Amino acid sequence: MKSTAILRVTGLFKNFGGVQAISDLYFDLAEGELLGLIGPNGSGKTTAVNLITGFVKPSTGAVVFKGFDITGLPAYRIVRLGIARTFQMVKPFYQLPAYKNMIIPLYSPRVKKLVGGKYGDRDAVALDLLEEVGFERDAKVAYKVAAALPQGYLKRLELAKAIALQPDLLILDELFSGLSLAEVAGILPIIEKLRREGKTIIMIEHRLKELFRIADRVIVLNYGQKIADGRAADVMESAAVKSAYLGTE
């Protein structure tokens, strides 16, 4: 266990009525680490992220971020402390052009605090950020309303909105789901670049091949419980993981 843990999750439980969605989840995340969170459908991956980011309150347990206990804090305050996330089901402002979608995160108190006072021309910053995630400036795609954008661009927009918050911890919830191989290949270098810049990242993914290429460590969940934690190659050799993914005879 590294001492420079940016995030420490201990004894996290969440039950929805009679369903135990998360059961005794614990892990540490070191600064600059890229953690993959995997598991079969319904294993509690998104619930775990919702618990960390404050969108759902845990039944018991603690989430400590940069030394602060953030358990049960409202989601907007957790974002201000430096955790940004994307949603599995993208949540753009459909009526607005893509670049105007970026204004709301750029208007965030966190960004104001980091940049200091007024940002100046937020539209220009929005266009720069969108270009970074692959909105070609010449194609004018950044000016199209979000409702007219294909899924690949909506996912990039979701990523850009999270990056705009300049987070210390970035959580990507199934960023690659619903994308073609070519679209994934277009986004992967962006995450690799973030990683090279030292950003701490948690990725929930079903696209294991792509995830294992970049993840330092992988945690596997099944029925809300952690069943494996370690290097990708080692984790996939675990009997419990094989059984969770493939079933038992």
Added chain:
Amino acid sequence: MQKRRERVDRGIKVRSGDVFALCSWREMLYLAGPRVLPVVAILMLPLVLGIYWQKVLLSVAVFALLAISWDLLAQTGMISLGQALFFGMGAYVTGILNHYWGLPPLLTIPVAAVFGGLICTALLLPVLRLRGIYFSMVTLILPLMLVRLVEATRIFGGTEGLTGMTSLPSRWLEIYLIVGAMLAALFGFRRLLGTDYGLVLKGIRDNDRSVINAGINIYWYKTQALWIASTIGAFAGAFMTHVYMFVGMPVFALDYSILPIAAAVVGGPGSLAGATLGAFILVPLSEVLRGVGGLRIVLYGVFLVVFIVALPEGIFHFIQRKYHQFERWVEVDT
């Protein structure tokens, strides 16, 4: 070969899109016309109207303010069915200040707008977390509850209300105050909605979780929008108290809740200008229909239905589209 209608921006719209529009009178007129002409026309109206229609214009401006207030709330994702709460609260606050303490209307109206707005915001604060129809139901019930409260406890004159309010110093001040307030609210809040702050408000309507995910406390922003909207409504109520020189239970009437919504829907929600235009159509229409006696409400209802079915986008958006774009039929391969 099938045909479909294609909408294309007019050349002048494209040419007026940047600073070079300042080089041509035609482009400048194109930009300024839709703004300056209605403003000049509205400011000239009191000079050409008789006293009766001046009073109708007062009513138009009051309902336009309530419709602007409704539209502003709707833009933030809060569908109010109780604009009468704001109107009535402003009316009672100014009535109490004027009746019991004898304060002049030019002081009581702004004070009632601000404090009436604050009281309404405080009343709705606990239900700010409710969304959709649940929020709407509470807004509908509150003015009805307050009517019964006044009736049962006989406070502030009970069923008879408070009479003998001071009127505004002159008829001209009266009309230009309310028309000026309407124009200021229309252009001021249209501008506000166009800023980054306004974008956050509209973002809350479109996808509140996404706004939370930007580290923004949506309840604080909803509170601000609610205060702005209720202050506009309270101003309208406070103003009318000094026009009628009376405040009583009718200020919480359903008319003040429903007509602003009808105005915003007929005019076209989302622009504030549509809500104002809707009030300019519906209130005079209601007056004109007085001539038909008992069938007035039936004809009014038919008009509303026809308008909503024929122009679901609203009159303002229809006119705006025709102004900026032309349509042509193009052939498409099937």
